[in-house]
Amino acid sequence: MSNSETRVHFRVIMFMFEAGSRLHLQSIPLATASTIYHKFFRLNQLQDYDPFLIGAACLSLACKTEEESVRLRDIVNVCYRTLHKNKTQLEIGDTYWSLRESVARCELYLLRALEFKVQFDHPHKYLCHYLKSMSQWMEPNLWEDLPIARTAWSLLRDSYHTGLCLDHSPEHIAVSVLYFALLCHGTEMPFHKHTRKKWWQVFSEDITLVIIQTIISKIITSYDVENELPR
Amino acid sequence: MATMPKCEELSYPFCPDESKYEKLAKIGQGTFGEVFKARDKKTKMVVAMKKVLMENEKEGFPITALREIKILQVLKNDNIVNLLEICRAKATPYNRYKSTVYLVFEFCEHDLAGLLSNPQVKFSLAEIKKVMQQLLNGLYYIHSNKILHRDMKAANILITKTGKLKLADFGLARAFSDKLNRYTNRVVTLWYRPPELLLGERNYGPAIDLWGGGCIMAEMWTRSPIMQGNTEQHQLTLISQLCGSITPETWPGVDKLDLFNKIELPKGQKRKVKERLHGYVKDQYALDLLDKLLTLDPAKRVNSDDALNHDFFWVDPLPQDLNHMLSRHSKSMFEYLAPPRRRVPIHQPPQQPGVVRPAAHNPDQHFERIF
Numbered sequence: 212m213s214n215s216e217t218r219v220h221f222r223v224i225m226f227m228f229e230a231g232s233r234l235h236l237q238s239i240p241l242a243t244a245s246t247i248y249h250k251f252f253r254l255n256q257l258q259d260y261d262p263f264l265i266g267a268a269c270l271s272l273a274c275k276t277e278e279e280s281v282r283l284r285d286i287v288n289v290c291y292r293t294l295h296k297n298k299t300q301l302e303i304g305d306t307y308w309s310l311r312e313s314v315a316r317c318e319l320y321l322l323r324a325l326e327f328k329v330q331f332d333h334p335h336k337y338l339c340h341y342l343k344s345m346s347q348w349m350e351p352n353l354w355e356d357l358p359i360a361r362t363a364w365s366l367l368r369d370s371y372h373t374g375l376c377l378d379h380s381p382e383h384i385a386v387s388v389l390y391f392a393l394l395c396h397g398t399e400m401p402f403h404k405h406t407r408k409k410w411w412q413v414f415s416e417d418i419t420l421v422i423i424q425t426i427i428s429k430i431i432t433s434y435d436v437e438n439e440l441p442r
Numbered sequence: 443m444a445t446m447p448k449c450e451e452l453s454y455p456f457c458p459d460e461s462k463y464e465k466l467a468k469i470g471q472g473t474f475g476e477v478f479k480a481r482d483k484k485t486k487m488v489v490a491m492k493k494v495l496m497e498n499e500k501e502g503f504p505i506t507a508l509r510e511i512k513i514l515q516v517l518k519n520d521n522i523v524n525l526l527e528i529c530r531a532k533a534t535p536y537n538r539y540k541s542t543v544y545l546v547f548e549f550c551e552h553d554l555a556g557l558l559s560n561p562q563v564k565f566s567l568a569e570i571k572k573v574m575q576q577l578l579n580g581l582y583y584i585h586s587n588k589i590l591h592r593d594m595k596a597a598n599i600l601i602t603k604t605g606k607l608k609l610a611d612f613g614l615a616r617a618f619s620d621k622l623n624r625y626t627n628r629v630v631t632l633w634y635r636p637p638e639l640l641l642g643e644r645n646y647g648p649a650i651d652l653w654g655g656g657c658i659m660a661e662m663w664t665r666s667p668i669m670q671g672n673t674e675q676h677q678l679t680l681i682s683q684l685c686g687s688i689t690p691e692t693w694p695g696v697d698k699l700d701l702f703n704k705i706e707l708p709k710g711q712k713r714k715v716k717e718r719l720h721g722y723v724k725d726q727y728a729l730d731l732l733d734k735l736l737t738l739d740p741a742k743r744v745n746s747d748d749a750l751n752h753d754f755f756w757v758d759p760l761p762q763d764l765n766h767m768l769s770r771h772s773k774s775m776f777e778y779l780a781p782p783r784r785r786v787p788i789h790q791p792p793q794q795p796g797v798v799r800p801a802a803h804n805p806d807q808h809f810e811r812i813f
């Protein structure tokens with residue numbers, strides 16, 4: 212993928228997250244929407260589509276598959292507003308109806324392009340379990356002082372700016388963001404140097420340090436993309 | 443956002459065109475579209491195609507269809523209808539550029555409502571056991587996968603010509619969780635709707651499907667739905683007359699349901715499930731299982747696992763395959779295709795789930811009422 216394409220996708224995901232937060236979407240529908248988006252562009256060429264329309268349709272489809280009831284009307288209005296901050300609100304009229312129709316059609320197009328396979332196993336639930344175990348493992352003071360859970364959760368969310376979710380298993384991603392979060396806060400698992408089995412292997416048997424490093428470096432690269440974006 | 447390019451020119455490499463099948467006949471009407479019998483032009487395999495209606499869809503692809511697809515992709519079991527693939531029809535001027543989608547299923551020759559409405563079809567006790575065992579096995583499987591069917595009725599129970607039973611029509615199905623939920627209670631065809639839904643419960647669970655299973659089990663002997671209410675009120679009255687008055691004594695917590703105080707419930711009714719059904723069902727074990735399935739309090743209603751362990755299935759005569767009995771019938775039997783005399787009342791129960799319809803009095807109702 213060329214650099215400029217990577218930047219476009221980054222921008223679109225940013226747009227989707229912004230629209231998503233205005234629509235009060237939870238993490239899972241947002242993760243699903245981003246996964247659908249990345250999967251679609253693995254199979255299709257960017258130049259053939261308007262990525263923002265695809266993004267809006269991904270949001271709409273994800274709300275349905277994740278049982279988050281959001282009206283198509285709201286998705287169209289919010290997406291329009293997010294995209295055109297300087298313009299006035301979208302009035303009911305030809306533009307509104309054609310945008311709405313486009314999102315609806317595009318949603319069906321996405322479904323077909325993905326062979327109707329829109330169920331994904333996300334890292335979120337694994338991360339929740341790992342964090343729970345970790346909280347009991349670490350010294351209570353340390354755990355309370357450091358926002359490890361929050362950092363890990365933010366890293367996970369940011370990882371959706373790239374197609375990471377398509378290339379790695381959800382368990383591996385969850386372990387890696389946890390590893391990364393510990394690094395960020397300059398801390399380690401207690402006694403981890405003395406154990407025969409590494410803590411990450413306790414969570415996920417088949418993970419290796421190489422995999423963790425690969426995932427972390429992909430996340431770091433995506434932060435570089437953000438810095439390259441025109442302000 | 444730009445608008446979508448010319449729809450009819452797009453290609454879908456992963457979604458086959460419906461023209462690979464030739465339609466043979468319309469065989470039914472599902473929750474969200476028509477069902478056809480069709481044949482693969484190349485392989486000659488016979489399939490059932492269910493059309494996803496999108497004509498009047500304002501919210502894009504219907505969420506009910508999406509749920510059905512998602513659920514069927516996960517559920518793979520001998521007693522669950524098998525989704526083979528999803529097909530599309532091209533957007534053309536004929537369908538006003540609205541393309542349609544078809545769900546393609548393996549074909550089943552009969553549905554239970556069709557079989558029961560044909561007096562030529564006779565089930566022995568051992569064969570009824572086989573039907574119920576497969577039905578409960580299907581329910582056990584979907585419930586273990588955290589799915590509620592929400593539209594149990596004889597017409598949604600398919601049976602192949604070799605006697606394999608398949609639960610079908612997951613158009614109203616959805617995933618459930620064990621925490622507190624607020625689902626719509628406008629589900630399940632009225633005659634098969636359990637008392638908790640009729641009383642406005644929104645935090646319901648797998649027990650709703652077992653009530654329907656009980657109604658279907660009784661129907662194996664009575665040959666027509668046992669409680670044919672015209673309205674929700676009427677349905678509750680029929681239920682009370684069969685299962686006894688609905689009171690907080692027999693059903694703790696029922697008084698907390700939304701409609702408990704707003705609806706008139708017959709008082710002083712004794713539970714007569716076994717007595718009333720005894721005229722049709724002679725087998726004591728069958729009566730006992732029916733009694734457990736048609737339990738008012740959903741918390742006490744038998745679950746599919748315990749139902750499968752019931753003596754009914756483990757004493758002589760043991761469940762027997764339907765293969766032999768069905769081999770005598772060469773014609774497909776579907777409720778939709780059954781002779782109109784019987785079809786009308788079954789086919790148009792006064793209230794379809796999710797649709798508010800005035801209680802229709804049907805003058806052509808030559809339909810035998812059981813209760």
